[in-house]
Amino acid sequence: MFRTLRRALCVAAALLLPLAGVQSARADVADEAAGAGYWHTSGRQILDAAGKPVRIAGVNWFGFETANHVVHGLWARDYKSMIDQMKSLGYNTIRMPYSDDILKPGTMPDSINHDGKNTDLRGLTSLQVLDRIVAYAGQSGLKIVLDRHRPDAAGQSALWYTASVPESTWITNLKALATRYQGNSTVIGIDLHNEPHDPACWGCGDTSRDWRLAAQRAGNAVLSANPELLIMVEGVQSYNGTNGWWGGNLMGVAQHPVQLDVPNRLVYSAHDYATSVAQQSWFSDPSFPANMPGIWDKYWGYIFKQNIAPVWLGEFGTTLQPSVDQKWLAELVKYLRSTSAYGADGFHWTFWSWNPNSGDTGGILKDDWQTVDTVKDGYLASVKAPGFDPGPGPGPGGPGDPGGGNATCSAAYTVGSDWGGGFNAEVKVTNTGTLPLKSWKVTWTWSGSQKVTSMWNASHTQNGAIVTALNAAHNGTVPVGSSTSFGLGGAPGGGGVTGVSCTAT
Numbered sequence: 001m002f003r004t005l006r007r008a009l010c011v012a013a014a015l016l017l018p019l020a021g022v023q024s025a026r027a028d029v030a031d032e033a034a035g036a037g038y039w040h041t042s043g044r045q046i047l048d049a050a051g052k053p054v055r056i057a058g059v060n061w062f063g064f065e066t067a068n069h070v071v072h073g074l075w076a077r078d079y080k081s082m083i084d085q086m087k088s089l090g091y092n093t094i095r096m097p098y099s100d101d102i103l104k105p106g107t108m109p110d111s112i113n114h115d116g117k118n119t120d121l122r123g124l125t126s127l128q129v130l131d132r133i134v135a136y137a138g139q140s141g142l143k144i145v146l147d148r149h150r151p152d153a154a155g156q157s158a159l160w161y162t163a164s165v166p167e168s169t170w171i172t173n174l175k176a177l178a179t180r181y182q183g184n185s186t187v188i189g190i191d192l193h194n195e196p197h198d199p200a201c202w203g204c205g206d207t208s209r210d211w212r213l214a215a216q217r218a219g220n221a222v223l224s225a226n227p228e229l230l231i232m233v234e235g236v237q238s239y240n241g242t243n244g245w246w247g248g249n250l251m252g253v254a255q256h257p258v259q260l261d262v263p264n265r266l267v268y269s270a271h272d273y274a275t276s277v278a279q280q281s282w283f284s285d286p287s288f289p290a291n292m293p294g295i296w297d298k299y300w301g302y303i304f305k306q307n308i309a310p311v312w313l314g315e316f317g318t319t320l321q322p323s324v325d326q327k328w329l330a331e332l333v334k335y336l337r338s339t340s341a342y343g344a345d346g347f348h349w350t351f352w353s354w355n356p357n358s359g360d361t362g363g364i365l366k367d368d369w370q371t372v373d374t375v376k377d378g379y380l381a382s383v384k385a386p387g388f389d390p391g392p393g394p395g396p397g398g399p400g401d402p403g404g405g406n407a408t409c410s411a412a413y414t415v416g417s418d419w420g421g422g423f424n425a426e427v428k429v430t431n432t433g434t435l436p437l438k439s440w441k442v443t444w445t446w447s448g449s450q451k452v453t454s455m456w457n458a459s460h461t462q463n464g465a466i467v468t469a470l471n472a473a474h475n476g477t478v479p480v481g482s483s484t485s486f487g488l489g490g491a492p493g494g495g496g497v498t499g500v501s502c503t504a505t
Helices: 079-088 126-140 166-178 211-225 290-307 323-337 374-379
Strands: 040-042 045-047 057-060 092-100 142-150 187-191 230-234 266-273 310-315 347-351 410-419 421-429 439-444 451-456 458-463 466-471 482-489 501-504
Touching: 040 166, 079 126, 079 482, 092 126, 092 347, 126 142, 142 166, 142 230, 166 187, 166 211, 230 310, 230 323, 266 290, 266 410, 290 310, 290 323, 310 323, 374 451, 374 482, 410 439, 410 501, 451 501, 458 482, 466 482
Parallel strands: 057 092, 057 347, 092 142, 142 187, 187 230, 230 266, 266 310, 310 347
Antiparallel strands: 040 045, 410 421, 421 482, 439 466, 439 501, 451 482, 458 466
């Protein structure tokens, strides 16, 4: 993502591309053990070490690429609470942008509050802080994709190198990170360079600007250091005179695929945005939003539909203020394929961004770095996916515990806003037992005539004033001591409750 206005670009009419005989097999979305070990690809899917299909469904948490040299928001919160909240909302992966500056010896992070929070980060270098984040994410069952976002903190670059950061430094640093996390399958892959754009080309043969050739050189270098990693390769801006978003044009793959020395490691990545970032010609097409699947097919979706390789939408976001943006996001989420219908046989994605301080998109969090934008988060509910197995850990009820254990939970119901004609509420579900929750239900009774008008991150039934909410596919599994949450809208107002119960099912 970049913070300057993108100019509107013309696009030719798109043709829908066939599935090329690929069947849309539904994966087992309830398999909480999926995700173990390093991952590899098979056709358009990503599989874990045991061959189970997995789906990347996450957020971008930026900051390591900026002058702070660390993820943003640590001035307001502890990094562990941030990761816990991501998990509770059903996100399973973090795309972590960085610049090459953090690999310079002695680079220190800025703007971390150590007063009662982040106390274990005191005195650590930026890379050491990254180590801590990777470690805690892994313990929590989240995966991380490292994203080489910028050559230095000053800003993004069209090409993968600059006068001050040559290609040799780029490759050396990529290999250093691959080596640093070798054997730690929390880090599943590396996004080689963020948003290549003009004069970058794809397949033109000019080694100074052919991004496809550069991606092969860098990808093979990474795999020489750690052959287990996924290699994420973004698109460019222009191909054969057809322009698109920076990093979002993968039309050249059809004629010029990336070829890596290690098979089944390649994932193509696109970026796509709405009008809050910049105008594009397709937004003013009279057929909008019905025209959008054809646009996406043309630029990057065909790679998935023709079973060439997995496709990861590494960035997409919006303020959701213009109505056109709301229509765009609804159409895009549908295009990505719901987890309930397709399991892991869909597009992978990481939303831009977790941070609220992305100027042209905002984030999942609001400006206080605590409150969730439940409307924005709600749009993504259908494409969220199960978390991943963090592996065995110590503690009562864990593997090998001779005392057995029990699965119990509690629920806290909070009304966030009430305007008389309606209200929004959030329910936090906490595992209070000694065994992981595999599924749960929450029940409450309203004192008036309130009805559920919408619900996200859970499903529900209502019988008179009694409401029963059941977990979604992505948030039924809750580790011991951890929490998840769901939200709802209701009408009329006055939707508070005096009691709420939670049952492990």
